[in-house]
Every structure is written in structure tokens, then in C-alpha cells.
Amino acid sequence: xxxxxxxxxDTPDLYAERLRAFRLGLKVAGFTEGQNVTIEYRWAExxxxxxxxxxxxxxxxxxxxxxxxxxPSALAAKAATTTxxxxxFVAGDPVQLGLxxxxxxxxxxxxxxxxxxxxxxxxxxxxxxxxxxxxxxVAVLVxxxxxxxxxIQSRDLQAAARALGLQVHVLEASTxxxxxxxxxxxxxxxxxxxxxxxxxxxxxxxxxxxxxxxQHRIPAIYGFRECTVAGGLMSYxxxxxESHRWIGVYTGQILKGEKPAxxxxxxxxxxxxxxNFKAALAIGLQxxxxxxxxxxxxxx
Numbered sequence: 001x002x003x004x005x006x007x008x009x010d011t012p013d014l015y016a017e018r019l020r021a022f023r024l025g026l027k028v029a030g031f032t033e034g035q036n037v038t039i040e041y042r043w044a045e046x047x048x049x050x051x052x053x054x055x056x057x058x059x060x061x062x063x064x065x066x067x068x069x070x071x072p073s074a075l076a077a078k079a080a081t082t083t084x085x086x087x088x089f090v091a092g093d094p095v096q097l098g099l100x101x102x103x104x105x106x107x108x109x110x111x112x113x114x115x116x117x118x119x120x121x122x123x124x125x126x127x128x129x130x131x132x133x134x135x136x137x138v139a140v141l142v143x144x145x146x147x148x149x150x151x152i153q154s155r156d157l158q159a160a161a162r163a164l165g166l167q168v169h170v171l172e173a174s175t176x177x178x179x180x181x182x183x184x185x186x187x188x189x190x191x192x193x194x195x196x197x198x199x200x201x202x203x204x205x206x207x208x209x210x211x212x213x214x215q216h217r218i219p220a221i222y223g224f225r226e227c228t229v230a231g232g233l234m235s236y237x238x239x240x241x242e243s244h245r246w247i248g249v250y251t252g253q254i255l256k257g258e259k260p261a262x263x264x265x266x267x268x269x270x271x272x273x274x275x276n277f278k279a280a281l282a283i284g285l286q287x288x289x290x291x292x293x294x295x296x297x298x299x300x
Contacts, residue, residue, distance in 0.1 A: 088112035115237060131234065135193040214283060
């Protein structure tokens with residue numbers, strides 16, 4: 001029975017829905033966990049510094065495929081092996097991140113899926129400005145322990161902010177304690193709103209970030225629906241389920257003998273705007289009717 005190595009940056013409970021989508025993709029490709037494929041899981045529990053050792057262990061165990069579901073885990077897997085097939089999900093451009101040569105022709109031993117992050121960065125700022133018209137100064141939150149993704153996202157958001165006539169401050173956090181400092185710093189800088197960049201650590205702390213946003217009355221926008229469900233004000237971006245279903249399909253195809261180099265990287269085709277009415281009320285905001293009309297879902 002072939003063995004697949006699955007590397008998660010966080011904890012198993014945070015991956016429940018993504019794992020369901022991944023397993024569905026595997027099933028579409030003809031594989032069911034425990035029947036004709038075994039999956040070995042490795043969880044970094046929010047510590048990116050553990051990823052190199054976790055992926056190296058899977059390489060030593062000679063798994064048939066490594067599935068890396070975040071940018072840091074994908075980069076760690078790429079550094080660990082040039083021969084074991086790797087199927088990734090990343091929130092940034094895999095070409096800019098150095099994972100593949102091109103989206104259509106990945107080359108080497110990697111392929112996977114990516115969600116719309118950089119492509120919708122400007123739109124997130126526009127939506128935040130629409131929600132809070134007086135927000136002329138915004139903060140962008142990045143994770144310094146994922147420097148590749150942080151650099152790319154902050155650069156693109158700063159360019160988008162300049163085009164909209166906004167002043168932007170890039171702030172960093174990689175621990176729970178630093179989140180509180182970020183919100184205090186926003187007050188000192190006069191930042192009226194926050195863009196939380198797409199990052200696995202921030203995803204795992206969505207509820208805590210949302211709580212701080214309410215305490216400090218800071219409107220924030222996120223990249224994933226799950227962050228809004230956890231209490232965030234609004235989100236705009238691709239769907240995790242779609243991307244993880246694709247990496248399940250690709251994992252199955254590779255188990256059948258397909259080469260990663262021949263499988264084009266899949267890009268999210270569905271973008272959702274989710275608004276949390278309860279969070280808006282807690283912050284003291286009135287959601288513009290136009291935003292409610294355009295939202296794919298409104299959480300009461």
C-alpha cells in the first residue's frame with residue numbers, strides 16, 4: 001500500500017474541513033485512506049521552525065508523495081528533496097515563491113494548487129475602504145517566520161495602497177503576545193483598519209485576532225471565509241475546500257504514475273466575499289447596503 005506524507009503547519013483540529021476536501025479529491029482519483037493508501041501525518045503545531053525536520057523525516061521514510069499544505073511547509077519540502085513528488089497548497093504565487101518554473105509547466109518534482117491572494121490584495125483594500133470610508137491609514141499584518149510569503153504580500157499590498165491614496169504600515173507578529181502589541185501600535189500610528197495577510201499562523205489564531213479587533217474597535221479583512229466565521233469582520237478570497245480537493249486529486253494521479261512536472265498548478269476560480277454582521281455591530285460599524293448585496297454570505 002503506498003504511503004503519503006501529509007505535513008500540516010498547525011494542529012489536526014484546524015485541518016478538519018481541509019482534510020475532508022483532500023480525502024474527497026483522493027477518492028475521486030481512486031484512493032481511500034486505510035483501504036488502498038496510508039497517510040502519515042506530521043503536525044508543526046504553529047511552529048514553522050519544525051517543518052524542515054518533519055519533512056526530512058518523511059523523505060527518510062521514503063513516502064510516495066509529500067503533501068505540503070502551507071507556504072512554509074512547501075518550501076521546507078522543496079529544500080528536503082529533489083526526487084520525492086511534492087503536492088502543495090500555497091496562498092501566494094508559487095512561481096514568485098520559487099516552487100515551480102511556471103504554472104502551466106511546473107517542472108521538477110512539485111505541483112499543486114494556489115488560492116487568489118496577491119491577485120485580490122487590491123480588492124481587499126477597496127472593500128475595507130468601502131466598509132470604513134474614513135480609513136486613510138491602514139496596517140498590514142505579516143508573519144516574519146514566513147519571510148517569503150510576508151515579503152511578497154506586503155510589497156503588493158503597499159503598491160495597491162499607494163494606488164488608492166492610502167498610507168500603509170507593515171506590522172509583524174509571530175506569537176500570541178505580539179498580536180496585542182500590534183493592535184497597540186496601530187493606535188499609535190493612527191491606523192484605522194487592518195489587512196490580515198494569508199498565513200497559516202494567522203489562520204490558526206483567527207478567533208484571537210478577531211477578539212483583539214473588537215476590543216480595539218479595528219475593522220479587519222482576511223483572506224479566508226474561516227477567519228470570518230471565527231469572528232472576523234470580513235474576508236475576500238478563494239476557497240480552501242476547492243484547493244484541497246485539487247491537491248487530493250493530484251496526489252492520487254501521482255500515485256498512479258503521473259509526474260508532477262506534467263500537472264499544471266491549479267488556481268482558485270471561485271472568490272467569496274463574506275461579511276460578519278455581528279462583528280460589525282461589536283466594532284460599532286454599520287455595514288453599507290451595497291456590501292451586503294454583493295456578499296456571497298452574511299454571518300448574523
